[in-house]
Amino acid sequence: MICVSIGRGRHRHVIAEHKYLAEHGIRLVELRLDYIEGPVQVARLLRERHCPIIATCRRAVDGGRWSQSEEARQLVLRTAIVEGADYIDLEDDIAQSIPRYGRTKRIISHHDFHKTPADLEAIHARLAAMDADIVKIATMANHPTDNLRMMELVRSSRIPTVGLCMGDIGMPTRVLVGSCGAPFTFATFHEDRVLAPGQIGWRQMRDLYRYDSISTATRIYGVVADPVAHSLSPVVHNAALEAAGIDAVYLPFRVPAEQLDEFLERGANWPLSGLSVTIPHKEAVLKHAVRQDDLVTSIGAANTLAFEPSGVAAFNTDATAAVESLKHALYYRDADGGGVGETGEPDEGLGLKTAIVLGAGGAARAVAFGLKQQGVDVTVASRTFERSKRIATEVGCKAVEWNARYRVSHDCVVNATPIGMHPHVDETPYEKEHLRRYMIVFDTVYNPENTLLVKEARAVGCQIVTGVDMFVRQAAIQFRIWQGVDASDHVMRDALKRATSSARSPD
Numbered sequence: 187m188i189c190v191s192i193g194r195g196r197h198r199h200v201i202a203e204h205k206y207l208a209e210h211g212i213r214l215v216e217l218r219l220d221y222i223e224g225p226v227q228v229a230r231l232l233r234e235r236h237c238p239i240i241a242t243c244r245r246a247v248d249g250g251r252w253s254q255s256e257e258a259r260q261l262v263l264r265t266a267i268v269e270g271a272d273y274i275d276l277e278d279d280i281a282q283s284i285p286r287y288g289r290t291k292r293i294i295s296h297h298d299f300h301k302t303p304a305d306l307e308a309i310h311a312r313l314a315a316m317d318a319d320i321v322k323i324a325t326m327a328n329h330p331t332d333n334l335r336m337m338e339l340v341r342s343s344r345i346p347t348v349g350l351c352m353g354d355i356g357m358p359t360r361v362l363v364g365s366c367g368a369p370f371t372f373a374t375f376h377e378d379r380v381l382a383p384g385q386i387g388w389r390q391m392r393d394l395y396r397y398d399s400i401s402t403a404t405r406i407y408g409v410v411a412d413p414v415a416h417s418l419s420p421v422v423h424n425a426a427l428e429a430a431g432i433d434a435v436y437l438p439f440r441v442p443a444e445q446l447d448e449f450l451e452r453g454a455n456w457p458l459s460g461l462s463v464t465i466p467h468k469e470a471v472l473k474h475a476v477r478q479d480d481l482v483t484s485i486g487a488a489n490t491l492a493f494e495p496s497g498v499a500a501f502n503t504d505a506t507a508a509v510e511s512l513k514h515a516l517y518y519r520d521a522d523g524g525g526v527g528e529t530g531e532p533d534e535g536l537g538l539k540t541a542i543v544l545g546a547g548g549a550a551r552a553v554a555f556g557l558k559q560q561g562v563d564v565t566v567a568s569r570t571f572e573r574s575k576r577i578a579t580e581v582g583c584k585a586v587e588w589n590a591r592y593r594v595s596h597d598c599v600v601n602a603t604p605i606g607m608h609p610h611v612d613e614t615p616y617e618k619e620h621l622r623r624y625m626i627v628f629d630t631v632y633n634p635e636n637t638l639l640v641k642e643a644r645a646v647g648c649q650i651v652t653g654v655d656m657f658v659r660q661a662a663i664q665f666r667i668w669q670g671v672d673a674s675d676h677v678m679r680d681a682l683k684r685a686t687s688s689a690r691s692p693d
């Protein structure tokens with residue numbers, strides 16, 4: 187069950203949100219009484235309740251907003267019990283001074299905003315002994331392993347326990363805790379108004395991660411990166427998994443570089459089935475692979491891992507996705523839609539002769555490699571010339587200074603820099619006076635899809651390949667590796683477009 191925390195300053199806003207949630211199928215809400223401005227009208231909030239509630243009133247030290255005296259806070263909590271709150275949240279240091287009364291169930295809670303302590307089990311045992319109906323422990327995750335310890339605590343507990351890790355690193359416990367036996371997890375009313383670090387909105391919890399359908403049989407996939415919060419891979423993969431009716435969930439795993447080895451070594455403890463890999467881990471993951479595909483060997487980086495019985499297998503789907511996207515633009519220019527899983531593309535090369543790749547990071551390297559493999563004469567131009575020279579040596583292509591990019595002959599331009607990406611949407615890496623109608627313009631930026639470069643190239647009449655094409659194709663190839671079946675192209679594409687447009691909407 188998803189419990190939605192409501193933290194609003196005015197009673198009428200609390201009541202309105204509560205009503206809205208109940209009407210949308212939410213069966214438990216947490217009223218954060220510490221957010222109310224002025225005197226708290228506990229009786230009014232309980233009288234107008236639309237589904238069961240947890241009454242919580244947090245001090246600043248526990249991450250709350252209560253600014254009056256501790257005596258006044260405990261009076262609010264006692265009043266909530268007398269008024270018949272369904273659950274009362276009592277922190278461990280006050281739990282014994284507020285006795286059980288009526289039908290109100292007691293949640294005995296403990297928070298640690300700095301760490302996940304070594305003595306989690308001892309803390310749990312202490313809370314459980316305080317006449318608890320439910321134990322709640324929320325601790326900061328500083329290491330992915332903290333999630334594993336927390337989930338094991340919930341699994342092994344005999345008393346119902348909500349054990350959550352906070353922060354980006356701890357986010358996976360919020361989604362997986364129900365499958366470990368927790369009675370509920372917490373989510374916020376709106377994802378932009380989080381009440382604790384790492385919280386997500388209830389719609390994300392319900393619709394994106396499908397919290398209520400996750401069980402011990404659900405396979406776990408995810409993207410490993412640092413940072414990871416803005417990755418759109420969960421949006422695309424979860425939509426495709428749901429559409430295919432596959433019992434699996436795809437999560438964001440923030441893993442700092444120095445913690446990657448332990449995270450992967452303990453993959454079986456989650457247990458992980460597959461990972462997308464992105465900055466800064468694409469090269470570092472390789473030492474964990476017992477086998478890798480030829481592209482990984484050639485490019486020296488992987489963006490996909492599959493956890494197989496024999497060990498970890500590494501793949502690179504970026505170069506293939508870039509080439510497939512170009513092929514589609516060249517051979518299916520009049521066709522409708524993307525058609526990720528289609529067959530029948532000509533086996534011969536791309537038919538392109540020359541290309542300039544702008545940028546010299548991971549994306550540029552994969553695209554340059556893919557194009558080179560197709561017999562294209564590739565030149566890399568980047569701001570830091572040393573980086574393009576390195577790619578040129580690895581891939582066997584040419585490198586030029588950034589300012590020389592227009593002087594190299596090319597019939598295809600690939601933007602593999604972040605220029606044009608939201609919020610810098612009025613920038614382009616390639617001035618429009620240099621665009622020619624015969625060119626193919628491939629912008630790997632996918633947020634927004636219609637970058638300034640794409641718009642200007644379209645106006646000139648160039649053929650366009652967008653970052654959305656490439657992103658969806660690389661995700662679709664990952665899906666095929668993991669699931670052995672094709673993902674729905676339009677489901678992935680629609681999910682990505684919805685996510686990028688809602689991320690830009692002002693509300």
Ligand code: NAP
Nearest residue numbers: 545546547548549550569570602603604630631653656657
């Ligand atoms: P990266 O490794 O950080 O490389 C970024 C490259 O862009 C570097 O060469 C960097 O130059 C250059 N650059 C950054 N800002 C610049 C500027 N203002 N002017 C000129 N050059 C600039 O990143 P990456 O992983 O390769 O990703 C690059 C972009 O590709 C991303 O932003 C994303 O939009 C896109 N991408 C798309 C997909 C897809 O599936 N559609 C997949 C991966 C990436 P310096 O070395 O001088 O910093």
